[in-house]
Amino acid sequence: GTGSSPGSLMVPTAETVRFTYLMGLLVKNARPVMFVGSAGTGKTVLVSDYLNQLTSSEDSIKYATVNMNFYTDSLALQQQLEQNIDKRSGKNYGPPAGKLIYFIDDLNLPFVETYGTQTPIALMRQHIDSGAWFDRSDLGLKKTISDCQYIACMNHKSGSFFVNPRLQRHFVTFACQMPGESDLFTIFNTILSAHFFSFDKRVQNRLKSITDATIALHKEISVKFLPSAVKFHYNFTMRDLSAVFRGLLYARSAEQFTAVHISRLWYHECVRVFADRLVSEPEVQRCKELIVTVGKRHMEDDAEASFVEPCYFAHFAPSSNKLNANDDSLTTYRNCDDMLKLKKIVEEKLGEYNESKAMMNLVMFEQAIQHVLRIARILMFPGGHALLVGVGGSGKQSLSKLASFICHYDIFQISVTSEFG
Numbered sequence: 001g002t003g004s005s006p007g008s009l010m011v012p013t014a015e016t017v018r019f020t021y022l023m024g025l026l027v028k029n030a031r032p033v034m035f036v037g038s039a040g041t042g043k044t045v046l047v048s049d050y051l052n053q054l055t056s057s058e059d060s061i062k063y064a065t066v067n068m069n070f071y072t073d074s075l076a077l078q079q080q081l082e083q084n085i086d087k088r089s090g091k092n093y094g095p096p097a098g099k100l101i102y103f104i105d106d107l108n109l110p111f112v113e114t115y116g117t118q119t120p121i122a123l124m125r126q127h128i129d130s131g132a133w134f135d136r137s138d139l140g141l142k143k144t145i146s147d148c149q150y151i152a153c154m155n156h157k158s159g160s161f162f163v164n165p166r167l168q169r170h171f172v173t174f175a176c177q178m179p180g181e182s183d184l185f186t187i188f189n190t191i192l193s194a195h196f197f198s199f200d201k202r203v204q205n206r207l208k209s210i211t212d213a214t215i216a217l218h219k220e221i222s223v224k225f226l227p228s229a230v231k232f233h234y235n236f237t238m239r240d241l242s243a244v245f246r247g248l249l250y251a252r253s254a255e256q257f258t259a260v261h262i263s264r265l266w267y268h269e270c271v272r273v274f275a276d277r278l279v280s281e282p283e284v285q286r287c288k289e290l291i292v293t294v295g296k297r298h299m300e301d302d303a304e305a306s307f308v309e310p311c312y313f314a315h316f317a318p319s320s321n322k323l324n325a326n327d328d329s330l331t332t333y334r335n336c337d338d339m340l341k342l343k344k345i346v347e348e349k350l351g352e353y354n355e356s357k358a359m360m361n362l363v364m365f366e367q368a369i370q371h372v373l374r375i376a377r378i379l380m381f382p383g384g385h386a387l388l389v390g391v392g393g394s395g396k397q398s399l400s401k402l403a404s405f406i407c408h409y410d411i412f413q414i415s416v417t418s419e420f421g
Contacts, residue, residue: 010045015177019046023047024050027149030149032172033150033172034107034151035047036155036156036174036175038156039235040239042176051103060098060099061101062097062099064080064084066081070159072109073110073119073120078136081102091143091144093143093145094145095148098147099147104152107153108155108156108163112160121163121164129166131144152171181215188241189208191245195249202259209299210263213266214241218236236274247272248265260306263295263305264307265333267306271291272374274291292307311335313334313377314333314336314377317334339366342373347364353401362399371399372406375403375404379409
């Protein structure tokens with residue numbers, strides 16, 4: 001699964017088919033199921049996919065997703081669980097019709113107290129053990145909660161590394177592994193071939209080596225750029241791998257795409273996904289060299305032309321061919337290495353922004369333009385999200401506002417005050 005976007009593709013592998021079958025058997029017999037695996041192994045996608053199919057085929061079964069976080073305490077959890085159930089008779093409560101499955105994502109993230117307890121986990125344990133919990137306003141009322149069951153997911157590398165065994169003993173636990181290289185090749189090559197089937201034959205012949213190169217590169221980067229106290233965000237998961245492919249899927253055949261084009265797009269996406277996350281200039285250079293080395297190893301014939309700097313793609317660059325000059329659709333992701341041309345486009349957009357919104361006095365120098373391109377690229381993806389890190393006044397807010405404006409998004413900002421809850 002490629003995570004994060006609701007329209008994410010699920011390409012079945014032997015492993016996912018196996019898990020879905022076992023999960024189906026257990027859920028139908030009302031046994032709680034748990035999936036454990038590191039980020040990006042597709043736990044959430046796997047479960048959501050199964051639950052959507054189940055609830056669309058069976059009217060009497062509904063599901064509710066609860067995303068836990070560090071601040072979820074038993075009260076917050078109980079309020080979320082109670083949103084989906086009604087009073088039946090006397091002290092009996094349950095879902096309005098039929099059965100309800102609670103999908104608890106990130107089970108182990110809640111705060112661990114001094115003596116190792118996690119209150120929401122204690123609440124779930126109480127519910128599964130005795131089928132009841134207490135009313136928060138009237139502690140004398142013990143509500144019997146029936147027809148509810150749980151599916152949970154947790155990442156064993158974040159939050160508390162394990163959950164209370166008194167809860168875990170109820171769950172049938174499965175470990176989700178990273179798919180093997182052959183599985184990864186099948187998944188991504190299938191997706192690419194489907195997207196590029198109408199393109200030039202030379203482009204299609206290159207897909208296999210692009211898939212191989214990306215998987216090899218991801219493996220090398222995971223080993224060579226390791227997290228440390230200063231670079232704690234250096235962990236590259238499956239999500240980064242699929243982000244490279246997601247960028248490739250924005251190529252459109254109308255642009256007379258050539259084999260060099262696709263290699264350049266690949267290079268650009270790898271730099272965006274991997275090098276942009278690194279914290280120092282020497283590391284960025286080292287990473288770019290690594291991308292070029294791996295690229296040349298897999299795509300020999302026109303390597304020199306493919307990896308020329310600067311290399312930029314923008315989905316708001318005007319078309320180079322005159323036929324559709326008036327077509328300003330935001331979906332065509334075009335190669336645009338001419339900095340002067342880009343500067344002109346971005347300055348025009350800034351002018352439009354300043355006409356309609358509060359004035360921003362920005363000087364569009366090269367680095368600022370690059371940042372706008374980066375932010376706009378992330379916003380182009382459904383569900384795209386970015387965390388910008390930098391000293392005050394480095395333009396994080398202004399450039400984000402400009403990039404959002406270019407992507408036709410409305411901007412909403414939470415104002416943090418002293419009474420902020």
